[in-house]
Amino acid sequence: DQTVGQLKIGQKGHGWIILGDGTLLYHPTQPSMIGRNIYTDEKQCFQCHRSFNAERYILSQKTTTGYQIYISPEKEQKLISYSVFKVTDIDWYLCFSIPISEIFSTMEKSAKLHSLIIISIFLVMLLFFAIYYYMNIKSVRAEEKLRYYSYLDNIIESIIAKLVVLDKNYNILLCNTSYAKLLKKPKNEIIGRNFFEICPQRFEEYRKSLSEIINKAFKGQHGSIMGYPLYVDGELRYHHIVINPFVINNEVQGAVIVCDDITEEIMLREEIERYANELERLVEERTKQLQIEKEKLDIIMQTIDSGICIINDKGDILWMNKKMEDLIRERKSNNLCDLFWQIGDCIVKDVPTQFVAKFMLNGKLHYMQCQVTPFKAEDGETRYIALIQDITALRQMEEKIAQSEKLSALARLAAGLAHEIGNPLTSISSYVQVLKDHVTDEFSIQALDVILKHIQRISYIIRNISNFSKPYKGELVPTDILEVLQSSLELVKFDKRMKGINVKVECREIPRVLVDPNQLNQVFINIILNAIDAMPNGGELIVRCKVDDDWVLISFTDTGVGIPQDVLPFIFDPFFTTKEKGTGFGLSVSYSIIKNFGGDILVESEVGKGSTFTIKLPVLKEA
Template identity: 25%
Template sequence: MMLSFEEMVRYGQDEDIMVENILEVTNRKVVNILENITDGYFALDRSWRFTYLNKASEKIFFNSRENLLGRIIWEVIPEHINQAFFELYSKAITEQKPVYFEMQICPEGDWVEVHAYPTEDGLSVYFRDITQRKQIEVALRRSEERSARLLKEITRLERLQLIEKMAGCISHEIRNPLTTVRGFLQLLSKNVEFVRYQEYFDLMIEELDRANAIITEYLSLSNNNSVELKLLNLNQIIEKLLPLIQADALMTDKYIELELQEVPDLLLNKSEIHQLLLNLVRNGLEAMFTGGCLTIKTYTEGEDVVLAVKDQGQGMPPSVLEKIGTLFFSTKDNGTGLGLPICYSIARRHNASITIETSAQGTIVFVKFKQQAVDN
């Protein structure tokens, strides 16, 4: 049956109305979905003006939809116009390609992941809160870093303990023949037949004494016996040692400054704390140029008593900092690489810990003693 022209027009109009109704229902459903999802969504026209925002998107702009519709996004968040945020949105529109990125809403604020899709009218942007995921990632990264530091410390301690065991045996075996050789050299140097060689004898004895000094340091690593601890005040030990420290500093036109706060008494071995302090001070002095000032501080931090030695050197690169405390590692031409390992060994016997901070302005070595040690 053929339809008349009027019937065809009427049928077409009815079909258009039906399509419009379907589109309207579909649009309401889409809007309803967008309004009820917890993720944010907003649309921009080609002039960067907001044409639509769902309820969740108000969170990122800290403003209501009513105040945002029709406004240019860069007037709402001008702080982002010169950042990657702006560049990526522009890229999506100019290249007609979707972009994805993660951003922090503000310093110390929430994190969001953003998907921006170009459209005929402008840009559709979908984003979701990933703050919890970021917090988990940070926690995992910190945990991995702590584990790596712990493994490194365990490895260092195991190596140090092995060397400590070797030191006691080997050092004694070397020191005994050296003492014998030194004695015969002194005896021969007094013989009138060898007077003309006195300069050589002095040089040989001096080198033997230097070797003996290194062995003495090495032996201190093998001191696994429990040291005698007495209730002493760290400030008093530093003040009594100050003249010797100042003499070392003045020899190279450098200066010592004390910043000693009141600290409680600790169970300490005076001789070992002397050695610890002298090693740290001499390292600091050698790291500085003429005129530099080395600061020795004491203070309490929670349940710890802290000894801090700060120099005004040029700091250490990461490659050096990583090896600091390794036996025989030294950045000095004539260094033995025993100074800091001995400090670590002394700290361990006092239930203390050593940490190092370094920058272009200098290095600070922190020795933290547990106050609980007094009660024990």
């Protein structure tokens, strides 16, 4: 204000300053407009101007000097002369406005003198502002450098890590307080010294590697050393050293070394590594144990003679062992409830269940016991583990025990029955024979014959009952089964029921057994005749012999009508028969005989395909 305000041109001319963005920086006659912008149409900005077109035109030009004419609100033409200069990268416009009439008047009085004065003023002003701009810029740059160096020094001193800057002769140009504390020297005694002369290094091999990385930094390369040993207060400490090129004006002038103490980190890392190795050893050991246990469990699961599977709440099998795979292979279903469809819903939610169901496997009826137990899986869902056991043999054993108990009870009943019926029947038979000798009419004779015939049938049944109640154990002698079998076949081959029956014998030399040959012959004939009765339209009877461990197995397989599954459990019961004229004692007596020999009779049958009766006898242990 003191400088520009004193600059006037003529009586009414004056100077003012405006910035390149249109902001009025100084105006001697309109102080209220200072700080306002000519691009905003504010009312108080038009007290001395009708418009700012002239000023806006000046700001739009790229020239550093010039002039423009405009008309004031007093309708007076004025001339604006301007000059442009920069202050901290901002365009400042120094403008002088004067009425044109005053210019013409002055020019008429002393055109030449005033022209020189105006030019002189312009030159002085331009020189003044040039000097002002230069001094201002120099001052700003100096302040920025001081601020920058202050920031840089504070940053370097704030770093906990040790920092040192070297020139290409390994002389120290700069270091921070942390590095000075390491050397236990003030910084002024360190600056200018050779780095390797004062570095607390006792290991020559590390000094060599450090020198190589510093030399690479002189060539513009970066490098680092992890775990570099340095002695601090007589204690060996490990450091992480990072070395970078020291670049000024795109030229490498030396190297910047940053050294950070990582002793605790290395010790922690070593401790972690030790724990990790120990943990790895324990994990490996535990993994081996778990693997062994898993292998044991797998062996148990895969070799156990029971089906084991894991199912969801719908009965779908999610996992199974080999036995379970064998069970479902023929049924071609992967749902437990479908496998045991006859029992209905096989799963009760979250409740253990157990049931026994019939199961057809390889054409044979099996009894399966299934236990279903719920458990929580890792995902929180309820799963079920099912154990399926084939209890057919147990059922057969139970049936045999029941059969033995029934036979024992029936034997006691038969003994009393044979005694009570046998004596009166003998008397009746005697009187019938006496009557036959005394009657002469045809009807009486025929009637007595019928009575006698039925008495004989009753006597036959009574004898069978008596034999059943007090079975004759016979004389057990070492016996050749093939001889007994051949004898039995010879006896039945003349039976008229053998017509159309093809008999095949597949027996080789087999060990002898300890039996009564006559009773064994009775059993063979009984089973052969039953097989013949099952083939009324002819067929084939195959007799096979084999040795299984300490047992001799003689099987009779026919191609007859077969035995229904619901009948099989009762075929060895006394009085049970499917024949119109059968007594129901053939198989029951045969079963008792074989049991007395220490053996067993097994039956397999399928309706429409035939039956197989297998006699199982222990091998004679001969000295």
